[in-house]
Amino acid sequence: MITNQSRPGGTSRVKVIPARVRTNRNAEHVDGQKKKIAAYARVSTMEEHQSGSYELQVEYYTDYIQKNPAWELYKVYTDEGITGTSTKNRAGFLEMIEDAKAGKIDYIITKSISRFARNTLDCLSTVRMLKNLPKPCGVYFEKENLDTLDSKSELFLTILSSMAQEESRSISENTKWGVQKRFSQGKPHIPTTYFLGYDTDEEGQIFIDEEQAEIVRRIFQELLDGKGTPTIAKGLTKDGLKTARGNKTWTSDAVYKILKNEKYMGHCLAQKSVTVDFLTHKRVRNKDHQPQYFIRNTHPAIIPEEDWYAVQEELDRRNKMLRDPDEKYRMCYSGTSPFSNRLFCGECGRPVTRRRMTSSKKGEKYYFTTWHCRAACRRDPEFQDCNSQYVWETALEIGFMKLLYDMQKNIGRVMADANKAIEECALTESEEARLKELEEQIDRVSDQITQLSEREMTTHDPLYEANLRHLIYEQEILQMEHEGLYKNKQESIYLKKNLDKLLEYLHLIEKPDDEFDSKAFVKTIERVTVYKNHIVEFIFKCGVKRKILAKRPK
Structure with a gap:
């Protein structure tokens, strides 16, 4: 019989009843059935020392569960080589959660919070x-001695999981810093598993796979010959050639990526993409998020540097066709005809497009091909106020060959006009000296960056980071000035090179009515402007301009 006793002064006597164990994790169910226990093991990389840790985790928890007579091992769930910052791609983890939802598991045992999830x-x-x-379903974290069915575990779990997430962030930052340090030392990472034209030997050295390299050379040459990426892709597919992944179907995008890859000229642009979130591992193109590192001569080249840059200029030229300088119209590249994308209206500036037309002579119908302003023939949805006339394609072909013959007979004037255009964009003596000085300064700063990066440092040093940022900023300023002068110098080199090419074709002309040479047109002509009354101006790649009268042939 329990009686209430009071202390003198009316104060009640209180008896404290100690709490028992808050969870019955180690005991059987009330009905005597054993608890079904699952274990979860994970390692974040597939490296050899990590794989040992993975196997030990599985073996340990199998024995650990079987030793408890109140427990029954349901299953050991595993994820190997999977990061813990997200649960999205962890097949073993997701399977375990689904089984728990289905009531198949009473408890989950894992090594620590960081093995379970690094994301708070x-x-x-x-x-x-x-x-x-x-x-x-409870979760027991052995290292932290936390049981989630314990009402007092929530606060500790929040704190410790936040610490695990912060540890993951720190690891991510240190890894990123280490990778950038190697890049700055000129040590790129170039995997060749799906790299068309290259392979790696047993010592890790990159070498050229000549059979695949021929495909790469073909792609670059065909683009310089005037073909578009869809046409190149169709040709490769038709010939049964395989992609880097072994597919026999080529796409325009696959061809374009090969053409844009600087590694084919033996150099490497490192850190083209960056991870912006260590939890989601989302990667984006590196648009000034982090510095990039251009490392020269990292492996054998398949494409000469001159040809690679020529391809980039051609791709840039085709890309600019989408808009004229005044942003009046759009135009897609076409390699169907040598005149495609090179003819423009002298009245409104719009592209001149190819038309297949019909007419009749003495009651007989015939077809002929013309080139007509896109706006004048009502093919431009944004502008139609142009009344320019069309020109016959045969008139353009005949006029071009006759023009080459006339230029051959007056080659002295051609040389004078071309040299004048070259002199206008050539650098002066002071500009040449400044360009050389800038190159020396850039090399000197690059050497300082390399020397600074070669220091053996395992942690972030604020002074190191500040010096490195200052040198990179100085390099960028010098590079901007260098690019402006270098571009002008390259323009003069481009004109000289195309003058030599024009002279080669002029020497091949025998008579004014030679058959139209489409290759000569593509290789020498930059732009053609069609004016009223069939006046046509040819602008050559060497800077020379000539006008002809392109009348309908009789």
């Missing part, structure tokens, strides 16, 4: 979801 939100939301199931 994922960890807490998963634990709370499991605890609130119709048949609650």
Whole structure:
């Protein structure tokens, strides 16, 4: 019989009843059935020392569960080589959660919070979801000695999971810093598993796979010959040639990526993409997020540097066709005809397009091909106020060959006009000296960056980071000035090179009515402007301009 006794002064006597163990993790169910226990093991990389840790985790928890007579091993769930910052791609983890939702598991045992999840939100939301199931499922973190079915574990779990997430962030930053340091030392990472034209030997050295390299050379040459990327892709597919992944179907995008890859000239642009979130591992193109590193002569070249840059200029030229300088119209590249994308209206500036027309002579119908302003023939949805006339394609072909013959007979004037254009964009003596000085300064700063990066440092040093940022900024300023002068110098070189090419074709002309040479047109002509009354101006790649009268042939 329990009686209430009071102390003198009316104060009640209080008896404290100690709490028992808050969870019955180690005991059987009330009905005597054994608890079904699952274990979860994970390592984040596939490296050899990590794989040993993975196997030990699996073996340890199998023995650990089987030693408890109140437990029954349900399954050991595993994820190998998977990061813990997200649960999205962890097949073993997701399977375990689904089984828990189905009531197949009473408890999950894992080594630590970091093995379960390094993302605080994922960890807490998963634990709370499991605890609130119709048949609650607990998680026991052995290292931290935390049982999630214990009402007092929530606060500790929040703190410790946040620490695990912060540790993951720190690891990510240190890894990123280490990678950037190697890049700055000129040590790129160039995998060749799906790299068309290259392979790696047993010592890790990159070498050229000549059979695949021929495909790469073909792609670059065909673009310089005037073909578009879809046409090149169709030709490769038709010939049964395989991509880097072994597919026999080529796409325009696959060809374009090969053409833009600087590694084919033996150099490497490192850190083209960056990870912007260490939890989601989202990667984006590196648009001034982090510095990039251009490392020269890292491996054998398949494409000469001169040809690679010529391809980039051609791709840039075709890209600019989408808009004229005044942004009046769009135009897609076409390699169907040598005149495609090179003819423009002298009245409104719009592209001149190819038309297949019909007419009749003495009651007989015939077809002929013309070139007509896109606006004048009502093919431009944004502008139609142009009344320019069309010109016959045969008139252009005949006029071009006759023009080459006339230029051959007056080659002295051609040389004078071309040299004048070259002199206008050539650098002066002072500009040449400044360009050389800038190149020396850039090399000197690059050497300083390399020397600074070669220091053996394992942690972030604020002074090191400040010096490195200052040198990179100085290099960027010098590079901007250098690019402006270098561009002018390259323009004069481009004109000289195309003058030599024009002279080669002029020497091949025998008579004014020679058959139209489409290759000569593509290789020498930059732009053609069609004016009223069939006046046509040819602008050559060497800077020379000539006008002809392109009348309908009789």
